[in-house]
Amino acid sequence: MDLDALHHANFNLLDEAVTDWSTLVKHLEQLKKDAESELHQAANKAEWAGVNATVTKEFIGKTAGEFSDAHTQAKTIHSILRDTRNELKGYHQQLVDAIEGGRKKKLTVIGYEGGFTVTTNVPPEGRAQEDQANKGDITALTDEIQKILDRATESDTSAKTVLQAIADQSQLGFSDANYTNRDSADKAIKQAENLAKLARKNPEDLTVEEFDRLNAGLKQYANDDLFAETFATTLGPQKTLEFWTGINDPHRGNYELGQRRHDQFDDLQRNLGMTLANATQSDSVAMTDWKRSMIDIGDKPIYGNNGGPMGFQVMSNLMRTGDYDDQFLKDYGIKLMVTERRLTGNGEHDNMAWQHMGMDPWLNRIGDDSGSDPLTGYLKGLSNSPDAATDFFNQQYVSKDDPDNPFEWDSDDEDDYKGKKELSNFQYLFEERDWPEETDSKGDDLHTGKNNLALALEAATTGHPAGEQPTMDTPAHNEGQTKLFESIVTSISEDNGRLTDSSYMSDSIGQIASEYLPDIDRAATDVDPNPSKSDRDGLDAWDRVQKLYPVDGSAAELNHRDVSRFLFAIGQNPEGYAAVEVGQKAYMAELMEYHLNPDLPQSQRPDDDLQLTVRSIARHSGEVSGTLAMGRNEAIAAPGALEDDDYDHAVSQWKNVISGTVGTGVGIGTSFIASPVVGAGVGGAAGTATSVVLEQLFKDAEGSAKDEAGPKMGESWENGQDSNMKYTRSAASEAARSYHLSGDVATWAEDESSKGFLDAGSYMDRVAPELVTDI
Numbered sequence: 001m002d003l004d005a006l007h008h009a010n011f012n013l014l015d016e017a018v019t020d021w022s023t024l025v026k027h028l029e030q031l032k033k034d035a036e037s038e039l040h041q042a043a044n045k046a047e048w049a050g051v052n053a054t055v056t057k058e059f060i061g062k063t064a065g066e067f068s069d070a071h072t073q074a075k076t077i078h079s080i081l082r083d084t085r086n087e088l089k090g091y092h093q094q095l096v097d098a099i100e101g102g103r104k105k106k107l108t109v110i111g112y113e114g115g116f117t118v119t120t121n122v123p124p125e126g127r128a129q130e131d132q133a134n135k136g137d138i139t140a141l142t143d144e145i146q147k148i149l150d151r152a153t154e155s156d157t158s159a160k161t162v163l164q165a166i167a168d169q170s171q172l173g174f175s176d177a178n179y180t181n182r183d184s185a186d187k188a189i190k191q192a193e194n195l196a197k198l199a200r201k202n203p204e205d206l207t208v209e210e211f212d213r214l215n216a217g218l219k220q221y222a223n224d225d226l227f228a229e230t231f232a233t234t235l236g237p238q239k240t241l242e243f244w245t246g247i248n249d250p251h252r253g254n255y256e257l258g259q260r261r262h263d264q265f266d267d268l269q270r271n272l273g274m275t276l277a278n279a280t281q282s283d284s285v286a287m288t289d290w291k292r293s294m295i296d297i298g299d300k301p302i303y304g305n306n307g308g309p310m311g312f313q314v315m316s317n318l319m320r321t322g323d324y325d326d327q328f329l330k331d332y333g334i335k336l337m338v339t340e341r342r343l344t345g346n347g348e349h350d351n352m353a354w355q356h357m358g359m360d361p362w363l364n365r366i367g368d369d370s371g372s373d374p375l376t377g378y379l380k381g382l383s384n385s386p387d388a389a390t391d392f393f394n395q396q397y398v399s400k401d402d403p404d405n406p407f408e409w410d411s412d413d414e415d416d417y418k419g420k421k422e423l424s425n426f427q428y429l430f431e432e433r434d435w436p437e438e439t440d441s442k443g444d445d446l447h448t449g450k451n452n453l454a455l456a457l458e459a460a461t462t463g464h465p466a467g468e469q470p471t472m473d474t475p476a477h478n479e480g481q482t483k484l485f486e487s488i489v490t491s492i493s494e495d496n497g498r499l500t501d502s503s504y505m506s507d508s509i510g511q512i513a514s515e516y517l518p519d520i521d522r523a524a525t526d527v528d529p530n531p532s533k534s535d536r537d538g539l540d541a542w543d544r545v546q547k548l549y550p551v552d553g554s555a556a557e558l559n560h561r562d563v564s565r566f567l568f569a570i571g572q573n574p575e576g577y578a579a580v581e582v583g584q585k586a587y588m589a590e591l592m593e594y595h596l597n598p599d600l601p602q603s604q605r606p607d608d609d610l611q612l613t614v615r616s617i618a619r620h621s622g623e624v625s626g627t628l629a630m631g632r633n634e635a636i637a638a639p640g641a642l643e644d645d646d647y648d649h650a651v652s653q654w655k656n657v658i659s660g661t662v663g664t665g666v667g668i669g670t671s672f673i674a675s676p677v678v679g680a681g682v683g684g685a686a687g688t689a690t691s692v693v694l695e696q697l698f699k700d701a702e703g704s705a706k707d708e709a710g711p712k713m714g715e716s717w718e719n720g721q722d723s724n725m726k727y728t729r730s731a732a733s734e735a736a737r738s739y740h741l742s743g744d745v746a747t748w749a750e751d752e753s754s755k756g757f758l759d760a761g762s763y764m765d766r767v768a769p770e771l772v773t774d775i
Contacts, residue, residue, distance in 0.1 A: 001153040003111035003145065007099065009092050014085045021078035029071055076166060076185070083182040084159040091152040098148065102141045107134070109145065118142045158186040165189065165226050168284035185226055191217055192230035200239050203246025203253045208260050215264060218271035222322075223278060232279035233286040237294040241302045241314040244272065249361035266365040270321045277322025277381075291328045298332070299339040309363060309372070312336050313354070316374035317364045319381030323465075329381060329388035336374060337397065337425060346398050347423075347432055348406035355436045368440040369448040375429070379452040382459060383467075389460035390480040393426040407432065426487055429453055431498060447504055454505035461485045461512045469657065470515060476553025477516075485516055485556045493562035496569040496771055503573045510576030513567070514583030516556055517624070518549040520567070521587075523558040524620045530557075547606040548595075548616055561767045564627050568764060568771060571631020574642065574650035581628055582654040585697055588621035589690040589731035596735045596745070614745055615752040618728050622756025623763070629720035630764055630772065637773050644704065651701035655694075689734035693727050721757045728753035 099109045106121045118138045120130035131138060162185040195217045198210050206214075221227035235243065246252045247265065280291060298311040316336075319329075343353045356372035364371025371377060382389040398405045400422040407421040423432065430453065438446035455466040461481050464474045477485075488509070492499045499509060513520065522529070527545045531538030570576040594600065595613050607613050635642045700723065732749035736742075764772050 001149055001156055002113065003095070003109070003116040003149060006088070006092055006095050006149065006152050007111065009088065011085065011089055011092075014081070014088075018078065018081050018085050021074060021081055025071065025074045025078050073166065077163065080159055080162055080182040080185065084155055087155045088152060091148050091155065094148050095145065095152075098141065098144050102137075105134070105137050105141075107137060107141055109141070116145065118145070158182065161189060162186055162226070165229065165284075168229075168282070168286075188221055188224045188227040189230050191221060192227040193234050196231050196234035199235050199243045203243065203249070206247075206254055206257060208254075208257055211257055211261050211264075211268075215268045215271060218275050219267070222271050222274035225278060225282065228275045228278035229282040229284060229287050232276055233284070233290055237290055237297060237311075238302070240276070240294075240318075241297070241311055244269075244318060245302060245309060245314050245361055245363065248363055248365070269317065269365045273318040273321035275322075276318055277324045280325035280328045281323075291325070291331070295328075295332050295335050298335055299342075309361065310339075310353075310374070312339060312374040312378075313372060314363055316377030316381070317366075317371040319377050320364070320366050322381075323384050324381055324388075326385055326388040326391075329378075329385055330391050333378065333382075333388070333392045333425075334395070336378060337395070340375070341398065344434075346402065346404050346406055347428055347434075350434045351436060356438070367448055369438045369446050373436045373438075373449055376449040376452055379449070379456040383452065383455035384459065384465045386459040386463050386465065389456045390463075390478075390484060393424065393429075393457065393460050393484050394480050395425050397423045397425045397428040424487065426457070426484060427491065430457075430488075430491060431495075447502065450502055451504050454508035457484070457488065458508040458511055461488070462515050466508060466511075477551075477556075479554045482519070482554040482556040485512065485519070486558060488512065489556075489558055489562050489566045492569050493565035496565060496768075499569040500572050503576075506570055506573030506576030507579065510570050510573070510579030513570055513576075514579045517580075517584055517587045518551045519556040519558060520563050520624065521549045521620045522546075522551075522555070523560050523563045524623050525616075526560050529555075544606040547604055548613065549591075550604070560763075564623075564760070564764055565768050565771070567624060567627040568631045568634070568768060571628035572635040574646040577628050577632055577647055578650035578654055581625060582651060582694070582697065584621055584624045584628075585693050585727055585731075586690050588617060588728060589693045589735070591617045592731045592735040592749070593689050593738065596732075596739050596741060598739055598741075610745075611748050614732055614748045618732070618749040618752035619756035619759070621728060622724055622753040623760045625724045626720070626757035626760025627764060629724075629757070630761060632720075634771070634773055648701040648704040652698055655698040655702075688738050689731045692734045693731045696727060696730060721754060724757050725750050725753050 102109055102118065103121070108119055108121045110117050110119065118141050120134055120138070122130045159182055162182060166185075195214055198206065198214050201210070218231075221231075232240070247257075247268070250258055279287060294311070294315060298315065300311055302308045302311055302314060312335075315332075340351070341347070344351045351373075354373040354375075356370035360370070360372060362370055364377065369376060382392060398407065400420040402420070405420045405422075407423055409419065409421050435447075435449050438448065440446055458466040461477075461484050462470065462474070463477065463481060464470050492509070499506060522545050525545050525548075527541045528538055529542055529545075531542055533539070567580065570580055592614070595605070595617065596610070605613070606616070632647055636644060636647075729746045729750040733746040736745040
């Protein structure tokens with residue numbers, strides 16, 4: 001900063017800017033509150049249907065979020081401008097005081113472009129002599145002024161850097177970068193630059209102390225937007241890959257570091273992954289280049305002609321933590337699958353390129369797998385990014401017209417040959433891929449890749465990150481999600497072993513099924529969802545089904561046979577069974593309360609006869625439970641396998657998640673949502689019927705799990721039938737009681753529930769005789 005610029009500074013415009021931003025912050029704060037209460041919360045309570053359910057509601061939620069981000073960004077900018085203005089005013093006054101102090105000592109300060117000079121205030125002919133005589137004072141004043149100018153320059157420059165970084169964060173909309181003052185934002189950027197310099201060092205030169213600084217800094221600042229973007233872009237894609245590989249490669253890293261900090265490599269992987277994930281959310285030009293470059297080098301050895309793992313192998317391991325930008329994940333996945341096809345001949349050969357060999361560096365430190373298969377880490381990243389996951393699984397893997405397509409339709413009859421089989425990414429990964437072999441330290445087989453596949457499928461079909469429950473903000477299912485769910489059901493129905501031989505995937509598949517229960521119950525009606533326009537009876541029948549099981553957004557079209565075979569496979573795993581059984585009981589109870597409500601508009605009632613409605617709900621719910629119970633008995637009957645205790649324990653564990661706080665979205669006001677299980681902390685307290693049913697279910701499961709000598713619910717078909725009748729009767733009875741309804745509601749429900757449960761057995765005997773062992 002030039003001396004004259006600071007000395008003669010006019011702060012009026014800056015004062016006005018600070019005032020204007022202060023006013024804007026106050027206005028945006030009110031708009032943020034209005035957007036949340038009058039837009040967002042109202043949208044969650046409103047009744048949505050069709051496109052509105054999948055587009056408008058989500059758009060309103062995002063718009064309300066933009067108001068919040070706008071307020072955050074305005075508050076941050078105001079804080080930075082205020083701090084900078086106050087500092088510059090302070091430096092201005094210090095400069096004025098210093099010049100005045102010099103004047104009293106007969107010293108003159110002369111500014112010019114790019115610098116200044118201090119001299120004595122005497123005529124030119126005697127100035128040299130006087131300057132020499134007052135050399136000490138001149139030097140002291142020069143140093144004082146230079147320090148003032150340096151500090152003012154730093155203040156001004158850091159403000160510019162921070163404001164530019166915040167503006168670059170979001171190309172459209174607003175950044176949610178939140179800083180209470182300029183110094184904290186400036187410190188984050190400087191920390192990022194310093195730590196990136198450490199990470200750029202030759203790995204063998206990185207000391208233990210520097211490792212600790214890096215790990216601690218990344219942990220502290222991983223969620224800081226400016227830090228993350230600055231760290232990633234300063235380090236660069238290539239150096240990011242070299243850094244993580246070098247840390248883990250004993251032939252390239254620091255031996256002492258490997259000995260003393262080996263147990264902290266997992267923390268570094270988490271912190272580095274979280275930082276990079278945050279960085280990818282930035283729309284800055286530098287970060288856009290970073291993402292493009294990272295994908296470009298993904299299929300190349302990171303050391304070029306000197307070999308090393310491929311970029312995809314390294315980067316995918318850093319995707320196991322954090323929420324990466326959706327578009328980056330989509331583009332990354334496209335290039336990754338191109339590489340997969342190239343290395344496997346479209347999937348015809350084993351993928352030896354991803355097989356971990358003895359001398360390969362161990363690229364993953366979170367869990368037991370080596371990290372050599374890039375799909376393992378990538379799929380874990382997708383499990384945190386639902387939209388990207390949906391897009392990825394629905395993409396085509398290989399076309400039926402591809403001459404190098406090795407996949408053909410199965411047929412025992414040569415005359416019935418159907419030709420090449422087109423595969424989506426889902427079908428290839430779930431049905432056809434030969435996954436690289438992995439073992440743990442004990443020599444036992446690992447299945448991390450396929451387990452992560454299940455997690456990614458959970459996110460892709462439900463619209464929320466895997467391992468979480470849906471909330472009122474979870475959008476209704478869209479066409480991409482329901483299309484994928486249809487593929488999952490069809491695939492498992494076609495070959496139950498795809499799930500039962502990989503039972504560790506069942507917890508995620510069960511969670512998926514629990515969030516598509518309306519679609520599943522619709523299929524159990526056997527009503528054609530696509531009747532012709534001339535078929536009046538068919539149209540009326542499907543209209544009744546839609547009202548009986550209302551669905552927001554897109555509905556999956558499933559057939560009864562596939563659904564039953566699908567549920568039978570899920571029932572053979574305790575976690576999968578528990579997710580669907582608890583969800584179905586909650587859904588059934590909420591449906592009872594919803595349809596028995598006398599205030600329900602006539603236009604939303606499936607039948608004028610309430611008895612038909614209650615019986616339909618009870619019968620289809622009973623069939624779901626009966627099919628699950630058959631799967632449970634099949635698993636228990638297998639030699640040396642599961643016991644009833646395992647199932648009871650799995651059911652009881654759901655109490656920690658939803659007991660007493662369950663709402664299906666049917667009966668919460670007049671709102672329908674796609675998911676049948678939503679925490680009451682968001683959607684309101686569960687209905688009385690739901691609470692009673694779940695309390696009974698969990699109590700029975702806990703008691704049965706503890707009582708080794710007593711009868712087990714799944715030990716006999718009769719016990720399962722009796723229990724299901726009890727829960728259905730309670731749901732109908734409590735719903736009727738809450739609305740002061742008289743009649744035989746509980747009897748209708750009990751009777752039809754029993755029939756539905758028994759029908760499941762006879763139906764499975766017809767559609768899956770090869771799967772069912774006689775009970």
